[in-house]
Amino acid sequence: MTTLNEFSRCVAQYDPHALPVSAAQAIVREWATPVTAIERVPLRDALDRVLAADIVSPINVPAHDNSAMDGYAFNRAALATGASTVDLTIVGKALAGHPFAGRVEAAQCVHVMTGACMPADCDTVVPQELVERGSGTATIRFAANALSAGANRRLAGEDLARGHAALRAGRIMRASDLGLLASLGIGELSVRRRLRVAFFSTGDELRSLGEPLDPGSVYDSNRYTLYAMLRRLNVDTLDLGVVRDQPAALEAALRSAAASADVVLTSGGVSVGEADFTKQLLQTFGDVAFWSLAMRPGRPLAFGRVWSGAHPGLGLPALFFGLPGNPVAVMVTFYQIVREALLRMSGATPQALPLIHAASRRAIRKRAGRTEYQRGVAEQGANGQWHVTPTGSQSSGVLSSMSEANCFIVLGHDEADIAEGERVDIMLFDGLI
Template sequence: MAQLKDDCFAFGGDLMPLADALSELRDRTESVTGTQTAPLLQATGRILAEDVTAGRDVPPHDNSAVDGYAVYFDDLDPKGDTKLPVTGRVAAGHPLGRQAKKGEALRIFTGAPMPEGPDTIFMEEDCTEDGDHVILPAGLKQGSNRRNAGEDTVKGSVILKSGCRLRPQEIGLAASVGLSELKVRGRLKVAVFSTGDEVRDPGKVADPGCIFDANRYTLMALLEGLGATVTDLGILEDDTGSITDALKAAAPGHDLLVTSGGVSAGEEDHVKAAVERLGQIHFWRLAIKPGRPIALGQVGSVPFLGLPGNPVAAMVSFMIIGRPLVLLLAGASDIDSLRFPVEAGFEYKKKRGRREWARVKLETNSRGMPVAMKHHSSGAGILTSMVEADGLVELPEEIETLSKGTVVDFLPFSEVMGQ
């Protein structure tokens, strides 16, 4: 069962810098999933459990990159056209079956194995047919349009590394060396709760003063996008005893417990007290915005992640902290998200020493370059701002004032939403 190493997030009362938190997360979180063998089409999105070595060269033989004519380069007139008789035909899957003779051309098709002898291929559109002969123009380099055996993968080489998340391109590469199945990590089993007496399930009646539960559905979608198997355990009332009972019951069958709400310092926030009854909690007062009230701990030996109750804060903190935690527990080796430099189309002031993220939409300037335009709302509860944004601009701790035109790091939602 899942285990976080002891005291990995003990840091005292100060706000913990994000870089320190992520470093601790990377250094101390261990994979908790076993391994299984999955057919290729069921392996997409899974984490590879062992290195994959090519059992053959790809391509397995020299072959033609085009439809055209295969010839000996030495037969060509370097100063003008060359006319050669066409004496054979080579198609994919149908080798010539003999050594080609000097002074002849062979009709060849894309993917066809190179006949023994010829070393150069002319594209058919560059040639002129003349009865049973072909006229070849001057100027082609020796070896043109020929693909060499092993130029994609070499037999015995490692083509996929353990810990990678299998995308369609990795699935195709495995198929290209003849594999029909791969050893993958088991799916991470995650239980998700929401908390709050005011929270109601969509489709139910929302009494005065109540809200519908957006966070639980958002988090379950994010987790499923990362390949986890999610158990929906509903909404917990604001009662320490009830929350304690629910977490205690959920822990034995899951690798990770996730809640939203109830982890700040308010007297109505009961999740922290419940987790401390069952295990330990390292309360993350991170120097970030949105998402400062975030908790990581253990219910027994099972990792616990408590996210803020505000919808935007819950999403952003999951993308920045929850996503790498899930990937590490699932056995992934690469938890980093790509950032892209863009020009800021807005001005911004922030507190020094705090990492912040602004919701932005990309536009194009007069030079055709991307410009990040800040959403008009910065509230941690404005979920429409996430729908209307393309991603987040990351503003590091040392920045206090951002000027329009400054190059900033853009984190697209496509990088952190698991799709």
């Protein structure tokens, strides 16, 4: 069996000391295999779940030809007489849910409302605002060149034809999708089971909310940030709290997490500090692809697998992401490395996060040879052009910079210093954070 470490060494640009972000993403993508379990859920419970199979429409939508607006339905032959105006006699009315059942002759029309079935022999609708109708009369007149034959008619199956795929497997169900399936009469569907993610923070200095702060201690913010980001992805979470810098405690937490979850996330404990024991433990019962990225913030980041047993291959496996301890680095690495993996493991088909070009309002210092994700405030001018301003200190410990910002300024691996006014890529937080 090929190990993660062996696989990683075959990836282009592999560098165990400073792996490029693109190479790290490629490695993670290869090993993020979807969960296989499927469950049936009612339509109302399907929001944000991942569709497990294609849904084929059992009916045409709309079911019948219908009027696209309020007006008068008639046969297109009335437009081909060569006269400059068209005069028609009204023979009835059609409302949505109440069709007109009679026949319509060549010089006749039916008053129709939006959504009403098209009467037999009618294929064109003239909007009521284009017609002249005297008070108390049963005739209408309009200019022959006011519309073309077949105008303002919606065809049966125009939105969705019977037998065609309405939604594809791997789709994350949105509000509009629930409405679409309801329009097809579908009240239950198959979805992938939710991904299970266990997470905890490491460090003797960390305190949970409600605990007193001793000298040198700080409140643990990373678990709350991770919980919120995971909740956005609609996964099942298992919060294992704060684990002290003790090998036995860390080993027990990792084994317990591997036994209970598909993915294990930790924050802190993956650098080269004397009290960072994760690396030596994973050499015993794990398989690690990389420990360090050419990335700022987020250089110390571990990715691999852990098992609940005493050795690799024994017990239950889980993918492992060892995130940095600094709060901003936790968020950056989660969104740039972890997020796509969790979506793939959930069975979804991830879409690349869009990048927008913006002019930088300030000069930005940047060292080539690493990818940087600086925090910025982006705004769009009246001319439609985007501009971005970095949010002051870019220290990975300044979490307030994330709250102030509305985007990442994405500076590529080979880019160097950015001059004021130079264009950069930005990734907006809206819909992400």
